[in-house]
Amino acid sequence: MKRIFLALCLLILSSTGVSAAELHFFVGAGLREPVDRLMENFQKKTGQRVVVDYDGSGRLLARITASGQGDLFMPGSFFYIEKLQARGKIHSWRPVVAHTPVIAVNKSSAEKVTRFRDLAKPGIRLALGDPKAMAFGKTAMKILERSGLKDNILANVVVYGATVKQLALYVAEGNVDASIVGRTDAFQFRDRLDMIAIPDKYFEAETVAVAVLTTAVDLKAATLLQDFVVSPQAIKVFEHFGFLPLRK
């Protein structure tokens, strides 16, 4: 009994004792794959420990505001950095890559949906993101409005999702014919779905940017990480997972 208690104490001490020098990095859940890879590289290179906290960008925003803590923030949409900036919580930000929307189509529905206009055809089953709760839900709604086909397309929506991966899963599983998701989300399931480009005039690509928060404890370490995330070799990792470079 005593020994178990001691072991527990040791475990707790060892897991919290070294946290002083850690960087806390809030990252949009959709960026998980490249960021996992990058943080591995960064920690190997610098020895700096980073705790990465993945969640939907909107929920991260709520948590940053509620907790008043954390060092860096990289949401899936620039909108969230603007919101924090308005509250004076952003020390500095730098753009990283573009987060572009695409149409993801299940391979078995490939004949039914070959271009954007097909989304409005009667009988097509669509999944979209919740327009208030999800970055790509917001983007999709803007795209529909600009396309002039909003009413017809909305009539085909059979389900709204709360996360973008949920939408990609619905398409990959064939529960719906198509959805509007991020290029990287579709890329992840590319063996089961096709990507169709959305006409450029319907959207502006989202900018993924990495911000140092004003609550950062070690500004030097935080800036080092920010520099690493925008470096050319980091951008290459993002591209490997389906992100597109920013147009200069």
Added chain:
Amino acid sequence: MPMGRFFILPLLLIILFIVGVLAALIFQVSPAEIYQAVSSPETLFALRLSLITSLLAVSVCIIIGVPAAYLLARRDFFGKAAVDVLLDLPLVMTPLVAGVGLLFLFGQKWLGGTLAELGLHLIFTPWGAVAAQTFIAAPILIRSSRTAFEAVNPRYELAGQTLGLSPFQVFFTVTLPLARHGLLSGTILAWARALGEFGATLMVAGATRFKTATLPISVYLNISSGELGLALACSWLLLFTGFLLLLTVKWIGRSRNPRAPIGGI
């Protein structure tokens, strides 16, 4: 009593913990936000949907779970230990994973086509929410019903049989009434679980406002869109409903006449 005094500290700690969380939640919400939440059609729809789906789910749980629990309490059979573990699995499963599993099972590739021919559409409909909640809540009901049945002395049932009652009559007129307190509190715990269920429902039914968005999903959507006040007000609705449920459990527990019908002959 020194030990009583010593043990009061842990109790105080946990009470402070819970009250602290509740206080932190309520001080974030202004009365205006609560009014906005309870008067918004979306929240009211979500509350109604939550109540209806959870009641249906619990009904299914009772119809299937109570007989199953009785069998487990009274009979031994080959593989009972394995069945036991299997029935508890949904309790330790992350609801989100359960939801993905249900999505696969009821999707087009597996059961979806057959069920659609029968006119039952589970994916992206409120029926999917009922299925998800049933899956998550059933183990709780089965567990407590089984304990309730085990506490009923089989001699009463034997007495009923010797007096000429059929096994079904014995079950309905002797066993069920004697186990009713345990069954009722199990039902209410299962209902509370179904009411708060989120992960599985989200995957199977989706988060479509005014169609499949239950109250917990509505809370999640509002947190995601940064409307913390509205989300918290919805949470309070959920908490209040849960509070009423748990109070009912306590009340049932207290009104139980201790041991009288269960004690040996």
